[in-house]
Amino acid sequence: MSRVLVFQHVAAEPLGTLDALLRERGHRLRFCNFERQPLAQPTIDRYHGLIVLGGPMNVDESDRRPHLRTELKVIEAALKADKPVLGICLGAQLLAHVLGAPIRRLQTPEIGWYRLEPTEHAASDPIMHPMAEPTHVFQWHSYGFDLPSGAQRLASTAQWPDQAFRYGERAYGMQFHLEMDAPLINRWLSTPEYWHELAQVGMDPEAQPIRSATDEHIGPMQNIASEVFGGFLDLVGRPNRRIVLPSR
Numbered sequence: 001m002s003r004v005l006v007f008q009h010v011a012a013e014p015l016g017t018l019d020a021l022l023r024e025r026g027h028r029l030r031f032c033n034f035e036r037q038p039l040a041q042p043t044i045d046r047y048h049g050l051i052v053l054g055g056p057m058n059v060d061e062s063d064r065r066p067h068l069r070t071e072l073k074v075i076e077a078a079l080k081a082d083k084p085v086l087g088i089c090l091g092a093q094l095l096a097h098v099l100g101a102p103i104r105r106l107q108t109p110e111i112g113w114y115r116l117e118p119t120e121h122a123a124s125d126p127i128m129h130p131m132a133e134p135t136h137v138f139q140w141h142s143y144g145f146d147l148p149s150g151a152q153r154l155a156s157t158a159q160w161p162d163q164a165f166r167y168g169e170r171a172y173g174m175q176f177h178l179e180m181d182a183p184l185i186n187r188w189l190s191t192p193e194y195w196h197e198l199a200q201v202g203m204d205p206e207a208q209p210i211r212s213a214t215d216e217h218i219g220p221m222q223n224i225a226s227e228v229f230g231g232f233l234d235l236v237g238r239p240n241r242r243i244v245l246p247s248r
Helices: 017-025 067-080 090-098 182-190 192-200 208-236
Strands: 003-008 028-033 049-052 085-088 103-118 135-145 152-156 164-167 171-174
Touching: 003 067, 017 208, 049 067, 049 090, 049 208, 067 085, 067 090, 085 090, 090 103, 090 135, 090 164, 090 171, 103 192, 103 208, 135 208, 182 192, 182 208
Parallel strands: 003 028, 003 049, 049 085, 085 171
Antiparallel strands: 103 135, 103 152, 152 164, 164 171
């Protein structure tokens, strides 16, 4: 039975559409919610894969968010054990940081929908091949990672060259949010902390351009996301029945 450990940082950034896919496939899930349990000390020992979600904090805040140091240790242990790792947004930055890459503030944050350009490696990648053609993805980040040494760049945007990478055969970092659906995007746009961030960077606080672009792009992105996430979960394993464990 495939067991997946999930690191969540805030309630507003859940698994999204990845949650339904995990449950449909029957993976056993263990959530570690660091917003509720900032001093939790999870390990990767009993799990077959690790998913690290996004969050509004940054990698360099470990002095006041000690759970970030905990996460870095677990990611490092998962890599050493050759267990599949998927990092999304902050999770991708944590993965890149473990691999020695710098995390830097963007001159202009990427918030909203952006055209993602695959590299020449995407078409042959076992997970990212559904994104072998340019597509639009949802973004919300003011920091970005550089490509870790030894990793393969899989996608870029005009604003930031390192948007997705593979390290080895089983670790993936994705700066963008494939897990989004329209209700979750609307939730972010209605959350005060996120709403204020739009205003701080000079974007329309009503986010009408983002809402309009969501109507256009959310369907195609969700179709791609299902294939990409399914490929990653194939690395974790194929369970034959469904069970979800409570968080602890």
